[in-house]
Amino acid sequence: MEIDYSKHKHVVVIYPHPDDESFGTAGTVVKFREAGVPVTYLCGTLGEMGRNMGSPFFANRETLPEIRKQELINACKEIDMDLQMLSYRDKTMEFEDEQVVADDLRKRIEELDASLVITFYPPYAVHPDHNAMGRAAFRAIRDMDPDKRPEVWANAISNDHQEILGSPDIVIDTKDVFQKKLNALKAHKSQIDGMLQKVRQGNEELSEFDLALRYFQYETYHTVTFD
Amino acid sequence: MKSIELNKVQDYLDQWTNKPVYVHVETTNGAYAKHFDANAYNVGAYVRNAQITYTQGKIVEQEGAYRVGLKHEIGWIYAEGLTDFEFNENNQLLMAGHDADGRLMVAMQLSETPFNY
Ligand SMILES: [Zn+2]
Numbered sequence: 318m319e320i321d322y323s324k325h326k327h328v329v330v331i332y333p334h335p336d337d338e339s340f341g342t343a344g345t346v347v348k349f350r351e352a353g354v355p356v357t358y359l360c361g362t363l364g365e366m367g368r369n370m371g372s373p374f375f376a377n378r379e380t381l382p383e384i385r386k387q388e389l390i391n392a393c394k395e396i397d398m399d400l401q402m403l404s405y406r407d408k409t410m411e412f413e414d415e416q417v418v419a420d421d422l423r424k425r426i427e428e429l430d431a432s433l434v435i436t437f438y439p440p441y442a443v444h445p446d447h448n449a450m451g452r453a454a455f456r457a458i459r460d461m462d463p464d465k466r467p468e469v470w471a472n473a474i475s476n477d478h479q480e481i482l483g484s485p486d487i488v489i490d491t492k493d494v495f496q497k498k499l500n501a502l503k504a505h506k507s508q509i510d511g512m513l514q515k516v517r518q519g520n521e522e523l524s525e526f527d528l529a530l531r532y533f534q535y536e537t538y539h540t541v542t543f544d
Numbered sequence: 545m546k547s548i549e550l551n552k553v554q555d556y557l558d559q560w561t562n563k564p565v566y567v568h569v570e571t572t573n574g575a576y577a578k579h580f581d582a583n584a585y586n587v588g589a590y591v592r593n594a595q596i597t598y599t600q601g602k603i604v605e606q607e608g609a610y611r612v613g614l615k616h617e618i619g620w621i622y623a624e625g626l627t628d629f630e631f632n633e634n635n636q637l638l639m640a641g642h643d644a645d646g647r648l649m650v651a652m653q654l655s656e657t658p659f660n661y
Contacts, residue, residue: 366590368572374646377545377630377638378568378653382660406661408575408590444575476579511645 320487322352329431329467330398331422331454333361333410333446335389336508339501341472342435343396344491345536347498350397357399357429359422360389361450364508366407372511384507392504396497401425411449415456418449422457431467434458438471438539441478459543470538485537492534499529545628545640548610550603553629556637557601557612560654564597567614568653569623593658596621612639612652623652 328349330338338346338358346356365382376384386402393400403421405413426434437451451471458466473482491498502509513528520528570590577584598614598621614621625641632638636655640648653659 366570366572368574368648370642370646370648372646374545374642374648377632377640378570378648378651379632379634379636379638379659443579446575476582511647515645 320348320489322349322354324432325349325352325354326432327429328354328356328433328435329426329429330356330358331361331434331436331450332358333405333444333450334364334367334407335360335362335385335392336364336502336505337437337447338398339392339396339498339505339509340533341474342536343392343498343501344494345435345489346396346398347491347494348489351494355399355429356397357401357431358393359401359403359425361403361405361410362407362446363389363402364407367508369508369511371507372514376507381507385505388505388507392501395500395504408446410446410453413449413453415449415453418453419456419460422454423460426457426467427461427465433468433470435470435538436472438473438478438482438541441473441475441482443475447474455541455543463543466543469541469543471541472537473539482539486540487538489536489538490534491536492530495526495530495534498533499526502529502533545630545638548603548605548627548629548639550605550610552631553603553610553612553637553639556631557603557614557654560598560656561601562597562599563656564595566655566658567594567596567621568592568651568655568659569594569621570648571623571625571650573649574647592661594621609641610639621652623650625650626652 363382364385370376436454437447439448439451572588598616600615610626611624626639630638641650
């Protein structure tokens with residue numbers, strides 16, 4: 318499938334956690350940036366309640382927010398993406414007033430004049446914050462004037478999502494830009510090191526690049542329309 | 545953080561006996577437990593910035609892990625599985641238990657001033 322990246326005006330990525338962008342969409346972002354399209358990340362929280370503290374661990378509950386904030390800033394630099402931090406708190410997004418979150422998202426989407434929004438597909442996104450952020454983003458777009466609504470690409474990651482939603486509509490092979498994606502992933506040192514060590518077991522012969530590629534090469538989306 | 549030293553932590557607990565402090569307590573097995581194991585079940589709870597005045601705080605060791613109990617006027621606060629601690633530059637006593645991969649499983653933290661929220 319050939320995607321015309323340059324046809325877009327502005328891509329807005331909406332997720333709750335520092336690192337969601339690097340796992341889910343970093344390669345896609347690089348492809349848009351290489352086509353000259355601006356991309357902005359609206360990041361909901363600082364992941365301040367994450368339980369990964371580095372491996373071996375170097376963070377604690379009180380230092381984690383600042384560490385993850387810096388990791389997020391660095392990751393966005395690696396893939397040349399603008400960043401807006403929304404200052405919600407990790408693990409609490411689903412308890413916020415969804416309409417208030419949606420109104421704020423809509424304002425930002427409209428200000429950025431987004432032609433495409435990338436977010437999580439609720440309720441197929443496993444983490445409660447992912448689903449809450451996706452729901453608020455969907456609501457924000459539903460609230461927009463139908464003529465002005467951006468396209469929506471949504472990540473479904475739950476184990477059952479294929480049965481329910483079918484195969485993804487968009488599958489992006491990030492191999493040709495994977496070094497940048499890997500750089501973004503590695504910017505999240507407190508989160509990624511443990512994961513890479515885990516998947517390395519049994520794959521000792523692979524380079525770090527090939528190991529990461531095996532798990533994170535493809536970025537998949539379901540397109541969503543609101544009528 | 546470093547491995548808990550019982551006497552040091554007991555001294556930190558003692559300094560706040562009968563003084564109002566803010567407590568952070570949490571336990572978690574992560575948001576992906578069930579995602580990776582259909583038989584598992586996500587559990588967790590956290591309290592951030594409850595204010596209590598404990599009349600007795602005590603740390604107890606068993607087989608390399610620690611429990612801390614705070615007795616107060618009308619009840620208790622308790623955490624099990626603590627292994628590491630730090631008394632940071634903001635005069636906060638941080639205690640946590642980590643799994644073999646360094647992931648936080650349980651935490652209990654005390655501070656005279658509220659934790660960032
Ligand atoms: Zn996430």
